[in-house]
Amino acid sequence: MEIIKTDVAIIGAGGAGLRAAIALAEADPKLRIALISKVYPMRSHTCAAEGGAAGVIKSDDSLDLHFNDTVGGGDWLSDQDAVEYFINEAPKELTQLEHWGCPWSREPDGSVAVRPFGGMKIKRTWFAADKSGFHILHTLFQTSLKYPSIQRFDEYYATDLLVDDGRCQGLTALEIRSGEMKQFQAGAVIIAAGGGGKMFPFTTNGNIKTGDGMALAYRAGTPLKDMEFVQYHPTGLPNNGILLTEGCRGEGGILLNKDGRRYLQDYGMGPETPVGQPVLKTMELGPRDRLSQAFWGEQQKGNTVKTPWGDCVLLDMRHLGEKKIDERLPLVRDLCISYLGKDPVKEPIPIRPVVHYMMGGIHTDIQAATRLPGLFAAGECACVSINGANRLGSNSLTELLVFGRRAALSAIAHLQSHQVPSSDAALAAKAKASQNRIQALFDKSNGTESIAGLRQEMMDTMEANVGIYRTGEGLAAACEKIAELRQRYANIALTDKTHVYNTDLMQALELGSMLDCAEAVTVGARDRKESRGAHQRLDFTARDDENLLKHSLAHYHPTEPPRIEYLDVVITKSKPGVRDYSGAKK
Amino acid sequence: MSELQKRQIQLEVLRYNPETDTAPRYQTYSVPCLEEWVVLDALNYIKDHLDPTLSYRWSCHMAVCGSCGMMVNGEPKLACKAFIHEYKEGQIKVEPIANFPIERDLVTSVEDFITKLASVKPYLIPKEDKPVSAGEFKQTPAELKKFKQYTLCINCMLCYAACPQYALVPEFLGPAAISMAHRYNQDSRDGGRDQRQEVIASDEGVWECSFVGACSEVCPKHVDPAGALQQVKVASTIDWYKEHLMPWMKK
Ligand SMILES: Cc1cc2nc3c(=O)[nH]c(=O)nc-3n(C[C@H](O)[C@H](O)[C@H](O)COP(=O)(O)OP(=O)(O)OC[C@H]3O[C@@H](n4cnc5c(N)ncnc54)[C@H](O)[C@@H]3O)c2cc1C
Ligand code: SF4
Numbered sequence: 001m002e003i004i005k006t007d008v009a010i011i012g013a014g015g016a017g018l019r020a021a022i023a024l025a026e027a028d029p030k031l032r033i034a035l036i037s038k039v040y041p042m043r044s045h046t047c048a049a050e051g052g053a054a055g056v057i058k059s060d061d062s063l064d065l066h067f068n069d070t071v072g073g074g075d076w077l078s079d080q081d082a083v084e085y086f087i088n089e090a091p092k093e094l095t096q097l098e099h100w101g102c103p104w105s106r107e108p109d110g111s112v113a114v115r116p117f118g119g120m121k122i123k124r125t126w127f128a129a130d131k132s133g134f135h136i137l138h139t140l141f142q143t144s145l146k147y148p149s150i151q152r153f154d155e156y157y158a159t160d161l162l163v164d165d166g167r168c169q170g171l172t173a174l175e176i177r178s179g180e181m182k183q184f185q186a187g188a189v190i191i192a193a194g195g196g197g198k199m200f201p202f203t204t205n206g207n208i209k210t211g212d213g214m215a216l217a218y219r220a221g222t223p224l225k226d227m228e229f230v231q232y233h234p235t236g237l238p239n240n241g242i243l244l245t246e247g248c249r250g251e252g253g254i255l256l257n258k259d260g261r262r263y264l265q266d267y268g269m270g271p272e273t274p275v276g277q278p279v280l281k282t283m284e285l286g287p288r289d290r291l292s293q294a295f296w297g298e299q300q301k302g303n304t305v306k307t308p309w310g311d312c313v314l315l316d317m318r319h320l321g322e323k324k325i326d327e328r329l330p331l332v333r334d335l336c337i338s339y340l341g342k343d344p345v346k347e348p349i350p351i352r353p354v355v356h357y358m359m360g361g362i363h364t365d366i367q368a369a370t371r372l373p374g375l376f377a378a379g380e381c382a383c384v385s386i387n388g389a390n391r392l393g394s395n396s397l398t399e400l401l402v403f404g405r406r407a408a409l410s411a412i413a414h415l416q417s418h419q420v421p422s423s424d425a426a427l428a429a430k431a432k433a434s435q436n437r438i439q440a441l442f443d444k445s446n447g448t449e450s451i452a453g454l455r456q457e458m459m460d461t462m463e464a465n466v467g468i469y470r471t472g473e474g475l476a477a478a479c480e481k482i483a484e485l486r487q488r489y490a491n492i493a494l495t496d497k498t499h500v501y502n503t504d505l506m507q508a509l510e511l512g513s514m515l516d517c518a519e520a521v522t523v524g525a526r527d528r529k530e531s532r533g534a535h536q537r538l539d540f541t542a543r544d545d546e547n548l549l550k551h552s553l554a555h556y557h558p559t560e561p562p563r564i565e566y567l568d569v570v571i572t573k574s575k576p577g578v579r580d581y582s583g584a585k586k
Numbered sequence: 587m588s589e590l591q592k593r594q595i596q597l598e599v600l601r602y603n604p605e606t607d608t609a610p611r612y613q614t615y616s617v618p619c620l621e622e623w624v625v626l627d628a629l630n631y632i633k634d635h636l637d638p639t640l641s642y643r644w645s646c647h648m649a650v651c652g653s654c655g656m657m658v659n660g661e662p663k664l665a666c667k668a669f670i671h672e673y674k675e676g677q678i679k680v681e682p683i684a685n686f687p688i689e690r691d692l693v694t695s696v697e698d699f700i701t702k703l704a705s706v707k708p709y710l711i712p713k714e715d716k717p718v719s720a721g722e723f724k725q726t727p728a729e730l731k732k733f734k735q736y737t738l739c740i741n742c743m744l745c746y747a748a749c750p751q752y753a754l755v756p757e758f759l760g761p762a763a764i765s766m767a768h769r770y771n772q773d774s775r776d777g778g779r780d781q782r783q784e785v786i787a788s789d790e791g792v793w794e795c796s797f798v799g800a801c802s803e804v805c806p807k808h809v810d811p812a813g814a815l816q817q818v819k820v821a822s823t824i825d826w827y828k829e830h831l832m833p834w835m836k837k
Binding site for chain 1: 589590603604605606622633634635637638639640641642643644645646647648649650651652653667669689690691693695696700703704707708709710712716718719721722723724725726727729730733734737738740741770773775776
């Protein structure tokens, strides 16, 4: 097996991974950096983000206000020391991107423009039309080309972490093009491998978002945090889950039920605001969890519109006019016309909530360090946690930058502790074990379970039982089913026996990752007997601060369900309060 | 609303396995497609239900990651934006993107493109030094508009598949890489044009480009690489005159 020796190995080249790589290269040009990604960097799913990135920049805003919005938006499950660090760093990071050429939209005077976003009290979301993530990703990727010390391993699939002597010292990865296994020896490893929305059938997440990074860390013995918190975005295209950004509502789009009523006023987010004049933190600019829950309510009342793709409500943007839509939301218009055959300039668009983002992930501290020395994590795969029980839109893109950089600095500090690496022989033995695992999967000839079949069963289970509203009964059934699927996974059949570009093998590995993550989600959800943010239980409808103002930590077991441990939330200056999104009380 | 329309489509897909095939071959799959599907949905159906060995790249399914460029009935297309309802005959031929070496099935090697993109220094080379603490560079909407269009490139390489010049002269930097250089050259914050022009002007391909505009026609993001190329060419010609005929006018 070829051995590649490097100082820092980064798994994932999306927004978080690229930001980490650049921070490392800038800090010390002599550092050897291996940037490992299963797709070319610009294919990473950060490219799909539309709306924008939050950071305080305007004179009417303040760090405290961003702090309050984030902590309240997260239903007080965010660690407040982490939020404070995040909010402080955010404007610097967004400005840094501007200096690297990001084509942010502008005000007439040439300063960066900001737009309103759900749950934010002040306009503070920087945007590049409705292709913000795309521009952030390409700006970072192109900037990374400046640094010769960033060595890219494009289309390498990370399979296992190398843990020896209680430290993470590298990883194994498959070179997809050849099917060869490589051993990376690294002084530190950063995981930035994105989320895992693909464990659900109806999602805004791309094909690559299979929770691999979370599963890598989890299997190596470091826990996953708050996995039960899965965000539904209220406005997805009903046929394929393509996202229509929150920017649609930020710019003034409204939500209607089948009778044309702006039903959000019936769910504590009113009173109704004038059409085309959105009021921050009110009605359509409420947070995502509340809006998705209101959809469910309308569905129960029979107030939704019936479409061939199921129950929908309507997103009406006609009053914005063609000019504004083309200037601020050109991608949205294109997506609606292309994929649904409907032009938002001319008609309301049917939409329904769609799985979007995982608040949970690899447990890290405020330094982006995991509990496993030498292992760091950042981006959607990590849980610091700034997002708590419900992420506010536009905090995630900023999080990639702030904690991508933070992970890099922490990795450097770790290198400076000059720990002697394990012997080549010791690491080779671990790498060999990883190779054997993959080889066994590849060679298996008597499997009876199909990858697509198991995947479908997993997705159906998650959709039926782990959605916007959950019950103890449904969750218990889901836990049982996922445990069963994990067992049956041992018996999958791999049809493709070619080494070169074997996507059958990749899908098998990805399914393994998703099942591990899905089990952490279901067990975490079953055991959290309260309703908070995106985790809503019909059998425990209230938030329980007395017992559950706590993060859950899921510890991996190869054959059993995870063990759940609880950890206190860090509260510094904001005591848990009432989340108020009604304009009336202001 | 009515039920969704379904139609049986014959997908003729190029297959090539470098470990067992000596040459590419075609395999036909019969796929029950919804009319609202795209070719990528049909490929995914094949992968999940008919033949797990088919290899192709995809991720976002919303025409922004640039992974799924292929030839659909001989035209360069994103598989996620090639709509089944546009293929009335019920026969669709799917092949890997033209002008790039096939690795397996619909997967090609994209290294040449990546190398070319990197060679034009596609990053901001700031005109003035300014620390982050001093805040953002000002840029008016009009200044942004000058280059915005060229930032929209998703690196899908459809323009390379359509480019007659790239087919003939593989050294040609090609439409997307040159557009990207142009994008930074036109950015009011940038001062790196001279460095990029050096790379571009020495590229024979630029001068040979016959400006037929096939690249702009296939571009799914309306980047208009042909327009960028033409502007770069004019600018390079002016540079040449400045160098050679009127050295006193330089700078
Ligand atoms: C449609 C959509 C719109 C969004 N809009 C917004 C928005 O407007 N504002 C906002 O703040 N947030 C938004 N989000 C959320 C935000 O975009 C994501 O959370 C964020 O981009 C994730 O970035 P990342 O760097 O963590 O991961 P990604 O960009 O997903 O990158 C993951 C990387 O990990 C690599 N990888 C994964 N597994 C492996 C493996 N096994 N081996 C090697 N490499 C691997 C991949 O190749 C990839 O490079 C949106 C999300 C979606 C889906
Ligand atoms: S210029 Fe257009 S066709 Fe060419 S790579 Fe970019 S987006 Fe694709």
